[in-house]
Amino acid sequence: MSELRCEKLRHVYSAGTPFxxxxxxCIDLTLPQGQLVGLIGHTGSGKSTLIQHLNALLTxxxxxxxxxxxxxxxxxYTRRDIRHEVGLVFQYPEYQLFEETVYKDIAxxxxxxGLDKDEIDARVKEAAKFTGIEKxxxxxxxxxxxxxxxxxxxxxxxxAMRPSVLILDEPTAGLDPAGSRQxxxxxxxxxxxxxxxxxxxxxxxDDVARIADRIIVISGGNVFMDGxxxxxxxxxxxxxxxxxxxxxxxxxxxxxxxxxxxxxGSVCTHDQLLAAITSYRxxxxx
Amino acid sequence: xxxxxxxxxxxxxxxxxxxxxxxxxxxSIEEGSFVAVVGHNGSGKSTLAKHMNAILVPDEGRVxxxxxxxxxxxxxxxxxxxxxxxxxxxxNQIVANVVEDDVAFAPENLGVEPAEIRRRVDDSLKQVGxxxxxxxxxxxxxxxxxxxxxxxxxxAMHPKVIVLDEPTAMLDPVGRKEVLSTVTDLCREHGMTVVLITHHMxxxxxxxxxxxxxxxxITADGTPAQLFADxxxxxxxxxxxxxxxxxxxxxxxxxxxxxxxxxxxxxxxxxxxxxxxx
Numbered sequence: 001m002s003e004l005r006c007e008k009l010r011h012v013y014s015a016g017t018p019f020x021x022x023x024x025x026c027i028d029l030t031l032p033q034g035q036l037v038g039l040i041g042h043t044g045s046g047k048s049t050l051i052q053h054l055n056a057l058l059t060x061x062x063x064x065x066x067x068x069x070x071x072x073x074x075x076x077y078t079r080r081d082i083r084h085e086v087g088l089v090f091q092y093p094e095y096q097l098f099e100e101t102v103y104k105d106i107a108x109x110x111x112x113x114g115l116d117k118d119e120i121d122a123r124v125k126e127a128a129k130f131t132g133i134e135k136x137x138x139x140x141x142x143x144x145x146x147x148x149x150x151x152x153x154x155x156x157x158x159x160a161m162r163p164s165v166l167i168l169d170e171p172t173a174g175l176d177p178a179g180s181r182q183x184x185x186x187x188x189x190x191x192x193x194x195x196x197x198x199x200x201x202x203x204x205x206d207d208v209a210r211i212a213d214r215i216i217v218i219s220g221g222n223v224f225m226d227g228x229x230x231x232x233x234x235x236x237x238x239x240x241x242x243x244x245x246x247x248x249x250x251x252x253x254x255x256x257x258x259x260x261x262x263x264x265g266s267v268c269t270h271d272q273l274l275a276a277i278t279s280y281r282x283x284x285x286x
Numbered sequence: 287x288x289x290x291x292x293x294x295x296x297x298x299x300x301x302x303x304x305x306x307x308x309x310x311x312x313x314s315i316e317e318g319s320f321v322a323v324v325g326h327n328g329s330g331k332s333t334l335a336k337h338m339n340a341i342l343v344p345d346e347g348r349v350x351x352x353x354x355x356x357x358x359x360x361x362x363x364x365x366x367x368x369x370x371x372x373x374x375x376x377x378n379q380i381v382a383n384v385v386e387d388d389v390a391f392a393p394e395n396l397g398v399e400p401a402e403i404r405r406r407v408d409d410s411l412k413q414v415g416x417x418x419x420x421x422x423x424x425x426x427x428x429x430x431x432x433x434x435x436x437x438x439x440x441x442a443m444h445p446k447v448i449v450l451d452e453p454t455a456m457l458d459p460v461g462r463k464e465v466l467s468t469v470t471d472l473c474r475e476h477g478m479t480v481v482l483i484t485h486h487m488x489x490x491x492x493x494x495x496x497x498x499x500x501x502x503x504i505t506a507d508g509t510p511a512q513l514f515a516d517x518x519x520x521x522x523x524x525x526x527x528x529x530x531x532x533x534x535x536x537x538x539x540x541x542x543x544x545x546x547x548x549x550x551x552x553x554x555x556x557x558x559x560x561x562x563x564x
Binding site: 042043044091146147148173174175176177178179180203205206243244245247248249251252255256258259260261270273274277278280281284 | 325326327328329374428429430452455456457458459460461462485487488524525526528529530532533536537540551552554555556558559562
């Protein structure tokens with residue numbers, strides 16, 4: 001079982017200049033293998049800086065990031081190895097695509113790992129299947145495809161390395177509702193079949209509430225809340241005060257409670273809201 | 287109210303594509319209305335938008351904007367002055383190093399008098415709530431703030447129509463709310479015609495009219511309340527309905543009798559409260 005851990009992680013941009021900014025203040029975090037974690041926080045909260053530390057794209061100002069107990073920044077070899085283990089998909093897929101064909105683009109990561117041709121071929125096909133890319137697209141240029149397709153290719157390129165931790169920054173931004181649902185479903189299937197850890201950075205609280213095992217709220221460079229969706233959304237006012245959104249179901253429940261309809265329990269999904277309203281009607285609490 | 291944009295059987299195919307992106311679209315948009323356009327990726331929404339200010343012109347059929355045929359090359363400047371566009375990524379639209387210079391860019395290009403430019407820049411920044419940031423550097427602002435600067439840059443041209451192509455796709459919830467309330471305000475308070483292309487169904491709630499596009503055709507056209515009241519239609523188009531409607535629909539299935547047009551969170555909560563108290 002592999003485990004990713006941050007110990008007193010701190011990151012300061014432009015230290016010692018007038019533009020000095022503490023992006024990550026002091027984060028202690030343990031991410032055990034196999035969890036699906038929703039990482040939320042408003043723009044500038046430090047969550048993008050945090051995820052770039054998880055595969056050594058940034059070096060901590062102080063503190064450490066450990067993978068299986070070993071400091072990932074120990075030397076250049078550990079830094080290279082961690083990038084095969086922790087795959088990061090950025091928000092803007094077009095920044096991540098550069099090869100002549102879709103096939104070559106997906107094959108780039110596994111190629112760098114020194115795998116043989118057949119193994120690379122198998123991984124490209126498997127990754128394409130996971131992300132819903134048709135074989136017909138393999139010889140097309142990734143740069144001429146639609147935003148949704150580019151997104152899938154960027155994710156496939158990372159999945160093809162079979163990382164044990166998959167980090168996705170806003171994977172559904174700009175996708176239509178059906179495409180977005182499909183992509184999240186595939187991510188859940190990927191997690192189930194491979195036992196990987198998945199970290200989903202998202203502004204969509206409904207998605208996070210529905211699929212995550214655990215939600216980590218980042219604010220001001222620190223962990224502000226950490227728990228199951230039910231625990232985190234049990235106190236929606238606290239999140240709203242931070243300028244964060246809550247799931248739509250939670251927002252409706254808040255408005256009902258304001259009106260004296262005191263629904264029981266923590267509500268963060270459609271089904272929970274439906275159940276809470278139905279049981280309230282049967283046995284209202286006054 | 288008068289018509290401001292008109293599409294007559296518009297066909298369009300991108301060079302090199304086999305399939306048509308617009309397959310005979312006819313549409314009439316009233317001046318001062320707020321129109322939301324939704325549809326899956328590749329349905330033709332953005333292609334439709336780009337026909338509204340002559341970035342694209344029809345292969346067949348005709349688009350008229352403020353009475354001008356968009357295929358009239360000589361009047362293209364006039365069309366673009368009347369119809370401003372805002373795109374998904376604010377970083378691709380901001381050109382200057384200081385917020386107010388950026389907003390002044392379009393009116394300067396249009397040859398507006400300096401004193402008038404000053405006035406327009408100030409007014410536009412006030413309308414989007416960014417006046418206090420006029421001396422800031424745009425790249426240090428948040429996504430929502432940058433997108434509001436892009437909107438200010440467009441409204442400084444004094445267009446009659448503003449077309450926004452997924453303006454909130456890259457923003458966080460706070461940024462989304464800022465942009466959406468700015469846009470709604472432009473329509474309601476300043477009489478501007480707004481065409482909003484989006485994947486977020488809850489952004490359509492406040493529109494006067496909602497158009498669904500599928501594979502180059504307009505497949506539904508009505509008020510948001512009318513379209514959302516038909517979850518089977520929305521589902522068949524690969525679209526969601528807002529949680530408010532989904533909830534009321536589910537409760538009605540269990541024998542409640544809630545109106546499906548209470549789209550806002552407040553209205554929805556109010557209807558449910560009334561129903562439980564009876």
